Amino acid sequence: MPRGGPSGGDGGDGGDIIFEATSQENTLLRFRFDREFRGERGRHGEGSNKHGRSGEDLVLLVPAGTVIYDEETGEILADLAGSGERVVAVRGGRGGRGNARFAKPWHRAPKEFETGKLGEERRLRLELKLLADVGLVGFPNAGKSTLISRISAARPKIADYPFTTLAPNLGVVSADGTPFGRTFVVADLPGLIEGAHKGAGLGIQFLRHIERTRLVAHLVDVSEANPRDPVRDYEIIAGELKAFSEELAAKPVIVVATKLDAATSPEKCDELRAFAAARGLEIYAISAVSGEGVPELVRAMAQILDRLPKARREAEPERAAEPTSPEPSSTP
Numbered sequence: 492m493p494r495g496g497p498s499g500g501d502g503g504d505g506g507d508i509i510f511e512a513t514s515q516e517n518t519l520l521r522f523r524f525d526r527e528f529r530g531e532r533g534r535h536g537e538g539s540n541k542h543g544r545s546g547e548d549l550v551l552l553v554p555a556g557t558v559i560y561d562e563e564t565g566e567i568l569a570d571l572a573g574s575g576e577r578v579v580a581v582r583g584g585r586g587g588r589g590n591a592r593f594a595k596p597w598h599r600a601p602k603e604f605e606t607g608k609l610g611e612e613r614r615l616r617l618e619l620k621l622l623a624d625v626g627l628v629g630f631p632n633a634g635k636s637t638l639i640s641r642i643s644a645a646r647p648k649i650a651d652y653p654f655t656t657l658a659p660n661l662g663v664v665s666a667d668g669t670p671f672g673r674t675f676v677v678a679d680l681p682g683l684i685e686g687a688h689k690g691a692g693l694g695i696q697f698l699r700h701i702e703r704t705r706l707v708a709h710l711v712d713v714s715e716a717n718p719r720d721p722v723r724d725y726e727i728i729a730g731e732l733k734a735f736s737e738e739l740a741a742k743p744v745i746v747v748a749t750k751l752d753a754a755t756s757p758e759k760c761d762e763l764r765a766f767a768a769a770r771g772l773e774i775y776a777i778s779a780v781s782g783e784g785v786p787e788l789v790r791a792m793a794q795i796l797d798r799l800p801k802a803r804r805e806a807e808p809e810r811a812a813e814p815t816s817p818e819p820s821s822t823p
């Protein structure tokens with residue numbers, strides 16, 4: 492504005508895109524349909540020193556347990572484990588500076604201005620880690636799917652060939668057998684075999700789902716139908732878990748001897764019991780077909796879960812408060 496002095500206001504900032512974990516959401520389904528999101532754009536600055544309004548941030552709600560990856564680099568941007576955790580995933584642009592900023596006593600009618608910065612654009616991948624309390628692991632055919640179908644309303648495919656289960660199934664289990672009491676969630680996982688951590692069989696891609704379970708139930712077939720040695724079975728799978736991650740290997744575990752009804756001699760089961768006792772592991776023997784031992788197993792799972800810390804779904808406030816270590820000063 493000649494004579495009146497410079498009065499071009501700054502442009503507004505563009506809105507950021509923020510992901511926030513919430514217990515209100517259970518799936519990532521909405522992101523299957525809606526795939527492109529934009530933060531609100533900032534408004535232009537105007538004359539009379541009017542600054543443009545900044546765009547609103549866009550907050551996308553995701554279930555607790557969502558991991559956000561940068562699709563291009565594969566890098567983990569955020570691991571939103573607990574409700575309330577948030578991350579600014581994509582930054583909005585920065586508003587430019589109007590000419591009013593460039594006024595100096597000796598330069599009263601500046602025509603200069605500074606253009607804003609473009610906002611970021613990113614391709615992200617969202618992955619939801621299952622938040623089951625108990626993960627069922629074991630060789631193919633150990634009876635994992637049969638057990639979950641016995642103790643919950645889950646109805647996975649069951650068959651006498653290996654790798655019947657191709658993706659994890661979740662089932663809600665009632666701790667005391669009534670629909671009124673406490674419940675917990677069990678995950679039935681695809682079978683594992685020796686070398687799984689190097690990609691054999693279905694590999695161990697599914698094990699990342701049980702990294703957050705609180706308890707691992709390791710099923711071992713002690714019937715004559717299993718040509719292998721139960722103790723070896725246990726050690727092989729335990730070795731695969733360890734090769735996948737130390738964290739997984741360190742999880743509380745109970746041993747479940749399965750198919751008791753089809754075990755004509757008690758030897759295999761007894762060997763497994765002795766092995767578990769020597770290692771200080773709790774062991775339960777069941778038949779998912781006849782139901783023998785199943786209520787005891789469910790009760791034991793519930794009791795162990797009671798003693799263990801709660802799932803990370805219920806946020807960990809101390810994580811947010813974690814102090815960042817001070818940067819060592821580099822200036823002398």
Ligand SMILES: Nc1nc2c(ncn2[C@@H]2O[C@H](COP(=O)(O)OP(=O)(O)OP(=O)(O)O)[C@@H](O)[C@H]2O)c(=O)[nH]1
Nearest residue numbers: 631632633634635636637651654655656682779780
């Ligand atoms: N007799 C007997 N057979 C069982 C029992 N539990 C499971 N089976 C049988 O064992 C076979 C395998 O059972 P699944 O439950 O599909 O085994 P899984 O561990 O889920 O197998 P994958 O999904 O391949 O890893 C099926 O033919 C079942 O009927 C049991 O308690 N007793």
Ligand SMILES: [Mg+2]
Nearest residue numbers: 635636655656
């Ligand atoms: Mg199965």
